[in-house]
Amino acid sequence: MKMIFDWLDDRSGYRNLLHEVLYEKVPGGARWRYVWGSCLTFAFFTQVVTGTLLWMFYSPSAQTAWESVYFLQYQVWGGWFLRGVHHYMAQAMIVLLVLHLMQVVIDGAYRAPRELNFWFGALMMGVTLALSLTGYLLPWDQKGYWATAVATNLMAEVPLIGPAIQQVVVGGVEYGHHTLTRFFALHAGVLPAMLVGLVVVHIYLFRKHGIHVKEPRPKKDSYFWPDQILKDAIACLAVLLAVVALTVYFHGAPLGPPADPANEFPARPEWYFLFLFQLLKYVPAFWGAVIIPVFLALWIFLQPFIGSTRPGHQLNIGFWWTLIAGSVALTLLAFSEDNANLRHSAALEEADWQAERVLSIVQEEGIPPAGAVTLLRKDHENRGRNLFAAHCASCHRYNGHDGRGYPVDDAQSAPELAGFASVEWISKLLNHEHYISEEYFGGTKFKNGTMARKVLAKYTAEETALLPRIATLLSDMAQLPYQTPLSEDEREELLALFYNDDLVFQDGLACIDCHDIDSEDEGHAPDLTGYGSDEWTIAFLENPEDERFYGDENDRMPCYGRDGKLTNEEIKILSDWIRSRPSE
Amino acid sequence: MSDFNEEESSGRRKFIRVTTIGISAACGIFPLAAGIPALLDPVKKNSGESAKVPWSKVAPFASLPEDGSPAKFEVVQETVVDAWTTYKDIPVGAVYLTRKEDEVIAFNLKCPHLGCAIDFRKQTNDYFCPCHNSSFALDGSVTTENSPSPRPMDTMETKVEKGQVWIRFQQFRPNIEEKIPLS
Numbered sequence: 040m041k042m043i044f045d046w047l048d049d050r051s052g053y054r055n056l057l058h059e060v061l062y063e064k065v066p067g068g069a070r071w072r073y074v075w076g077s078c079l080t081f082a083f084f085t086q087v088v089t090g091t092l093l094w095m096f097y098s099p100s101a102q103t104a105w106e107s108v109y110f111l112q113y114q115v116w117g118g119w120f121l122r123g124v125h126h127y128m129a130q131a132m133i134v135l136l137v138l139h140l141m142q143v144v145i146d147g148a149y150r151a152p153r154e155l156n157f158w159f160g161a162l163m164m165g166v167t168l169a170l171s172l173t174g175y176l177l178p179w180d181q182k183g184y185w186a187t188a189v190a191t192n193l194m195a196e197v198p199l200i201g202p203a204i205q206q207v208v209v210g211g212v213e214y215g216h217h218t219l220t221r222f223f224a225l226h227a228g229v230l231p232a233m234l235v236g237l238v239v240v241h242i243y244l245f246r247k248h249g250i251h252v253k254e255p256r257p258k259k260d261s262y263f264w265p266d267q268i269l270k271d272a273i274a275c276l277a278v279l280l281a282v283v284a285l286t287v288y289f290h291g292a293p294l295g296p297p298a299d300p301a302n303e304f305p306a307r308p309e310w311y312f313l314f315l316f317q318l319l320k321y322v323p324a325f326w327g328a329v330i331i332p333v334f335l336a337l338w339i340f341l342q343p344f345i346g347s348t349r350p351g352h353q354l355n356i357g358f359w360w361t362l363i364a365g366s367v368a369l370t371l372l373a374f375s376e377d378n379a380n381l382r383h384s385a386a387l388e389e390a391d392w393q394a395e396r397v398l399s400i401v402q403e404e405g406i407p408p409a410g411a412v413t414l415l416r417k418d419h420e421n422r423g424r425n426l427f428a429a430h431c432a433s434c435h436r437y438n439g440h441d442g443r444g445y446p447v448d449d450a451q452s453a454p455e456l457a458g459f460a461s462v463e464w465i466s467k468l469l470n471h472e473h474y475i476s477e478e479y480f481g482g483t484k485f486k487n488g489t490m491a492r493k494v495l496a497k498y499t500a501e502e503t504a505l506l507p508r509i510a511t512l513l514s515d516m517a518q519l520p521y522q523t524p525l526s527e528d529e530r531e532e533l534l535a536l537f538y539n540d541d542l543v544f545q546d547g548l549a550c551i552d553c554h555d556i557d558s559e560d561e562g563h564a565p566d567l568t569g570y571g572s573d574e575w576t577i578a579f580l581e582n583p584e585d586e587r588f589y590g591d592e593n594d595r596m597p598c599y600g601r602d603g604k605l606t607n608e609e610i611k612i613l614s615d616w617i618r619s620r621p622s623e
Numbered sequence: 624m625s626d627f628n629e630e631e632s633s634g635r636r637k638f639i640r641v642t643t644i645g646i647s648a649a650c651g652i653f654p655l656a657a658g659i660p661a662l663l664d665p666v667k668k669n670s671g672e673s674a675k676v677p678w679s680k681v682a683p684f685a686s687l688p689e690d691g692s693p694a695k696f697e698v699v700q701e702t703v704v705d706a707w708t709t710y711k712d713i714p715v716g717a718v719y720l721t722r723k724e725d726e727v728i729a730f731n732l733k734c735p736h737l738g739c740a741i742d743f744r745k746q747t748n749d750y751f752c753p754c755h756n757s758s759f760a761l762d763g764s765v766t767t768e769n770s771p772s773p774r775p776m777d778t779m780e781t782k783v784e785k786g787q788v789w790i791r792f793q794q795f796r797p798n799i800e801e802k803i804p805l806s
Contacts (some may be wrong), residue, residue, distance in 0.1 A: 085654040092658030110707035116667055117660030124657045265636075265643045272646035279653055405702075405709025469759070 061264035065250055068258030069266035072146070073250060075139035077271035078278050080238065082132040085279075086170075087231060089125040092226055097177065098217040102410035104179035105297040109401065109411065112294050123286030129171050130285075131278055133311045134166055137363070147352055148251035154343035156244040161339045163237045166230055168312075173226035175309055179219065181390055184298035185306035187222075188214065189316075196328035214300070296393035297412040305386045307377070314369035317376075341449050385445040392444070396421060423616025426609055430599070431456070434482070438623045452482030453596070458622030460517035460571025465510035471495035484594045489553065490564070508533055509550070517571025519618055565589060576614040580605070640714040651726050655700050676780075676791040676804075677701065682720065687727065693743050693750075693761065695732070698792045716792060717742060718779070719750070721761065727781045727788050730763050731795070736772040750776060773800045 048054045065073070096115065098107040099225030111118035140160070143149050149157035176187040194205040208225075210217025261267070296302070308316050319327045338358070345351040377383045393415060400414045407413060416420050427435075434453035441447045455478045458464045467473040474495050476487050485491065498506070512533035515525045525533070534557075550556070553564035566587045569575040577583070581600025584593045599605040605613070682696045697717050703710040717732040717740075730750070734741050739754035750759040755771040763776035780791040796803045 081650055084651075088654035089657055092655075092662060095662065106707040111661065114707070115661050116664040117658075118664070121661045124654070265640050268647065269639055269643040271652060272643055276646050279650055308686045405704060406707050408708055408710060540670045 057543070061268075062260070063246065063249075063263040065263055065267050066258055066260050067252045067256030068261045069270050070257070071270055071274070072142055072253075073267060074271050074274035075135055075142055076245070078131065078274050078349065079135045079139055080242075081275040082128055082135055082278065083234065083238065085128045086125060086132070087235075089121055089128070090227060090231070092121055093125055097223070099177070099223040100216045101179065101214075101219065101298075102408070104177060104219050105294075106406050106411055108178045108180075108294060109398075109406075112291060113398070119291030120286060123289065123291030124282055126292030127282045127285040128278075129174060130309070130311070131282055132167060135278070136167060139357060140164070141363075144356055146251055146253045147346065149355075150343050150346045150352070153244070153248050153251065156241060156248070157343055158340065159237055159241045159244065161336075163234060163241060166234050168235065169313070170226060170230045170234070171309060173222045173230065176222050177219070177226060178292075178294055179294035179298045181298055181302065181304040182293075182295045182307070184214065184300075184545075185304045185588075186308045189306045190308065193324055193328040196325045198329070201328075214298075294394065295390050296397055296415060297410065299412050299415070302393075302415075303386075304390055305377075305383055310370065313373040315367040319372040327413075363598035381446050385440070385443070389443050389445070393421065419612045419615060420619075422609075422612050423619070426605070426613045427456075427616065429604065430597075430613075434595070437617075450482065451477050453623075454479045456617055458620070459617050460514055460576075461519055461522060461621055462507070462510050462514040464622065465513050466507050469495065469506045469510060471498070488592075505536065508536060512536070513567060513570050516567070516569050517575075517618065518573070519571070521619075521621055563590065563592070571618065575613060576618060577610055580610045580614060581607075625692055628644075633787070641663055650679065659738060676793055678782070678789045679715075681718065681729075681788045681790050684722075684786050684788050687720055687722045688787070689722065691722050691761070693721045693730070694749070695719055697744070698790060700792065716794070718790060718792070719776075720781075720788060725783065727783060728763075729779045729781045729790050731763075731777040731779065733777070735774045735795065735802075736798055741776065748761050771796060774802060 087350045093111070095112040096107055096118065098104060108122070111122055113119070113553040143157065143160065172187070172190055176183040191205055191209050194208060195201040199202060206212060208221060295304075307313070315327060318331075318428050322331075342358075346355045396418065397411055397415050400418060401411060404414070424437075424442040427437055428445065431437075432441035432447050433449050436447065436451050436452070436457075439455070454468075468479055469493065473479055473489050475481050480486050480488075480491070511525070512530070514522065515530060515533075518524065526601045550567075551558075555566040555568060556570075557568050565579075579588055582598045583589050583596040584591065584598055584601070589596070597604055600610055601605065628698045648790055679698050679699065679700045681698055682694075687694055695717055696719075697714045700715045701712060703713055703715055719730045719732065719741075721728050721730075730741075734742050734752040734754065734756055734757055736752065736757050739752050741750050741752045741757075741759070743749075744751050749761065749766060750763070752758070752772070756767070757770050757772035758766045759772070759776050760766050763778060765772055765775055777793075777795045779793055782789045796805055
């Protein structure tokens with residue numbers, strides 16, 4: 040064995056090199072404050088290795104990016120773990136960057152003769168941020184798509200060449216295949232190569248000038264190996280354990296629903312860019328994209344010179360603390376504004392719903408070559424709630440929201456439709472108090488109609504007792520998928536009740552005086568034959584002004600089919616969706 | 624090694640060195656280790672589940688030459704899953720079909736040697752692989768001595784139903800004597 044190493048040393052001189060690397064002098068002894076650079080190197084190394092492994096699974100195109108990430112996350116053995124480590128290590132890297140930077144600034148290690156290395160460090164910070172920005176888009180989910188759109192639009196703010204830069208980076212005017220191929224080439228090729236080069240120079244310069252000691256020296260001098268390396272290794276291990284803990288706790292990195300330019304999503308960058316996001320609420324985009332970065336770059340360039348005097352050094356430290364404090368404040372503000380915003384939480388819940396929905400469809404039918412986004416677009420469940428939100432929710436509600444979970448700004452002016460035509464829903468409708476409340480017809484002219492004034496308001500206790508049974512009969516005709524149908528006998532019995540002459544209200548009105556049921560009398564109130572059934576609901580949505588329904592008594596309910604507002608397919612999807620489940 | 628460590632016991636020094644090497648090695652190996660299961664995933668998926676080969680409809684029985692000479696057909700499979708994508712009705716390979724009375728014999732187009740596409744030669748009425756010159760008789764058996772191909776052409780299960788030829792299309796492991804399906 041020794042012979043082989045001797046031979047190798049003779050030909051390569053590796054022992055000298057190793058000695059040089061390991062026996063670097065650490066003046067003042069090994070200290071914890073020196074570990075951040077090594078931790079960053081370790082983090083970057085982890086990203087290169089895990090990134091290369093991820094590369095084996097990733098396919099950069101608009102039809103395959105999300106799909107290949109989905110496959111890795113859910114189908115590949117341990118894929119979620121690999122992806123999770125890469126994701127959380129990227130976040131750890133940002134934290135480590137700030138720690139390293141602050142250590143360098145506070146210790147004054149950025150001053151002569153180390154100015155050049157400080158600038159290289161700043162460049163590396165820029166490259167790392169670019170890496171995280173480009174990586175954010177690659178899964179091609181809603182979050183990455185919408186956030187990166189904002190980021191690249193900021194590029195267009197650069198004077199004269201901005202729009203051209205944007206087009207070059209995006210690979211065209213619109214987001215698509217070439218956005219992904221370019222971002223991927225940047226993320227996995229260009230930027231890491233730059234970072235490797237910068238790391239080499241950074242470490243060379245660091246070695247050239249040695250460790251900058253903060254006086255007074257706490258201990259006598261020691262060597263890099265093994266004292267400082269032990270501290271570095273323990274710190275790296277702590278970073279690693281934190282990343283593993285996050286990965287296991289969240290079961291890997293999140294994957295939202297597939298990117299869809301037609302499906303709105305509140306764009307938010309990764310948490311460490313939130314301060315910039317928040318800042319753009321107060322300053323014009325030009326400031327965020329150009330003035331502030333240029334000012335920062337200039338300031339960083341000048342800092343070593345400013346710091347050559349004691350007050351200058353204090354100013355520099357103060358500058359970074361202020362920057363950090365400001366960023367933390369803006370980040371907290373961004374979080375708290377989002378938390379207080381009901382629409383924002385609803386949008387996040389909606390995205391979670393879509394992500395789960397697309398997973399369950401994929402499990403059933405697989406992903407077509409056109410991509411997973413087409414599954415959601417043609418999914419009746421998803422289309423149903425979107426159609427409701429777009430066409431019904433300005434007047435109606437669904438469990439109090441717009442069908443997708445969003446609050447509605449307009450006042451409710453038509454009935455709540457969750458659990459429509461169920462026994463529970465009809466029972467409530469037949470209660471005067473509910474009928475004239477906003478939950479049913481309180482916002483319509485029927486509030487003061489015959490049904491409210493002459494019928495429901497005048498029930499006797501005996502009649503009221505019969506109402507649940509009438510509701511059961513009516514609801515049975517709806518043939519709702521979640522309700523058990525009545526037996527023939529039960530139905531007969533309840534029908535007899537409906538035609539019962541005893542059930543005549545004080546001013547002589549029975550149900551069948553106005554409503555038809557299983558007859559052709561064309562009473563002037565809506566025909567209740569097959570009430571709430573597939574056929575009835577579709578016909579009603581097509582034309583509520585038909586004689587069969589409200590006729591000319593209709594109060595603002597649009598005739599979706601007759602007036603061509605919705606296609607037959609859409610009406611069917613909407614009807615299926617409204618009838619699909621009980622209210623919550 | 625270093626003069627200012629002299630007073631420390633060699634036991635403590637050794638402990639520090641071993642710990643340092645141990646932790647550094649753990650950190651160094653970790654990124655690769657994190658991806659090993661994912662990397663080996665294809666091997667894991669291939670083992671064991673060779674069971675269900677679906678039937679694919681290939682051609683009408685009437686379209687096969689009555690004299691028993693072979694005809695080449697594309698095999699279109701109803702559902703093909705390639706990693707994340709599920710394809711419907713796409714070609715997965717090709718076969719030579721020959722009539723034998725009421726039955727059909729199917730040969731995979733791929734040479735059992737190294738997977739080149741085999742030609743049918745009309746003049747000599749046999750199969751010939753243009754890559755490494757393996758030749759096969761109409762029944763698929765190897766006809767050359769020292770043939771590069773270690774086994775006859777690969778046959779697959781067929782059936783004729785309502786005038787249509789159906790096949791359980793499969794690929795096999797190349798260049799070994801035994802015919803082992805790839806699943």
